Amino acid sequence: MVKIIGFCILFMTTAAWAGDKAIIGPTAHMFVTETGLNFEARIDTGAGNTSLHAYDLEVEGGSAKKMKDNVGKMLMFTTENAAGEKKRLKGKIVKTSTVSNSQGRETRYMVELHVGDKGFERKVKVNLRDRSHMDYKLLIGRNWLKGKYIVDVSDKKLIGPVAPISIVETGLMFKTRIDTGAVENSLHAVDLHVEGGVDDMEKNLGKILSFTTENEKGEAKRVHAMIVETSLIRNAQGSEVRYMVELTIGEKGQEYKVKVNLRDRSKMSNKLLIGRNWLQGHYLVDVSI
Incomplete structure (x- = not known):
C-alpha cells in the first residue's frame, strides 16, 4: 500500500x-x-x-x-x-x-x-x-x-522497533517490540483462569479471565478482563488459538483501548508485542530509531 x-x-x-x-x-x-x-x-x-x-x-x-x-x-x-x-x-x-x-x-x-x-x-x-x-x-x-x-501501516507519528509502552490495567511499563509483521498485539500471560470456564474456548466468550503478566524487569500483576474473542495465530511452528481481551495500551498518557491476545512469552525477550491493530491509523515505524 x-x-x-x-x-x-x-x-x-x-x-x-x-x-x-x-x-x-x-x-x-x-x-x-x-x-x-x-x-x-x-x-x-x-x-x-x-x-x-x-x-x-x-x-x-x-x-x-x-x-x-x-x-x-x-x-x-x-x-x-x-x-x-x-x-x-x-x-x-x-x-x-x-x-x-x-x-x-x-x-x-x-x-x-x-x-x-x-x-x-x-x-x-x-x-x-x-x-x-x-x-x-x-x-x-x-x-x-x-x-x-x-x-x-497508516500515516501518523514515528515509533521505533522497540518502545516503552504502558498498560493501564497493569500499572506496568513494558519494553515493547513493535512488529508490523503481526496482525495483533500479544501480551505475556500465565496462570490463566476463566470464571465458570469450559473446555470449548469459544463458549467462554464474555466470561471473566484472570491471568498474571510480568514485564522485562520481573514486575508482575494479576489482571482480570472479559474475553472478547478468540484468535487463531499461525507461525513457523503451526497454529494455536488464544484468548483476546481489551486493555488500555500506549505511550504513557496516550493509551487507548485495543484487543490483545494472551500467550506465555516467558522465552521471549519482549513480554509485550505491538501489532498492526494498535499501529493502524496512529504510527509509522522507523527501524533506525
Whole structure:
C-alpha cells in the first residue's frame, strides 16, 4: 500500500519518500534476482533478518554435525512463491542465524541474495526457512529496511522497533517490540483462569479471565478482563488459538483501548508485542530509531 505524506513523491510501486527515507507499507511486491521470481512480501519490523521460504536444503559435499561448521560451503535449496512458481538455487552459506520465538529457538542458514523492487534490488543476508504454511513466502526484516525505509501501516507519528509502552490495567511499563509483521498485539500471560470456564474456548466468550503478566524487569500483576474473542495465530511452528481481551495500551498518557491476545512469552525477550491493530491509523515505524 502506498501512502504519500506531505511533499513525498511516488517511489516506483512500493513506497513514497519522506525526507531521506522511503515509506513502505505492511506488504510489498518484491523481486529476488537469483530466483527470477516475484514475491508478495510481508514487511516485518519484528524480524531482525529477511527470511525466504526454502526446502530440500542440501549442503554440497555433505553437512557437518554443527550447522555453523558449514559456513563457507555451498548450499542447494528450492524456493517457491505464492503462485506456485519454483526455483532450485545454489548459494554460499555466509553465516547461521538463531531465531527465537514463542516455541523456543532454532538455527537457520543464511545466504546473500538480491532483494527489492525489480530493477532496484539490493544484496542482503537472508535466512532460509520452510514457510510453506505461511501466507507470505518472503519476509522483509530490519536488515533490509534499516537506514532506507520507514514502515507505514497508516500515516501518523514515528515509533521505533522497540518502545516503552504502558498498560493501564497493569500499572506496568513494558519494553515493547513493535512488529508490523503481526496482525495483533500479544501480551505475556500465565496462570490463566476463566470464571465458570469450559473446555470449548469459544463458549467462554464474555466470561471473566484472570491471568498474571510480568514485564522485562520481573514486575508482575494479576489482571482480570472479559474475553472478547478468540484468535487463531499461525507461525513457523503451526497454529494455536488464544484468548483476546481489551486493555488500555500506549505511550504513557496516550493509551487507548485495543484487543490483545494472551500467550506465555516467558522465552521471549519482549513480554509485550505491538501489532498492526494498535499501529493502524496512529504510527509509522522507523527501524533506525
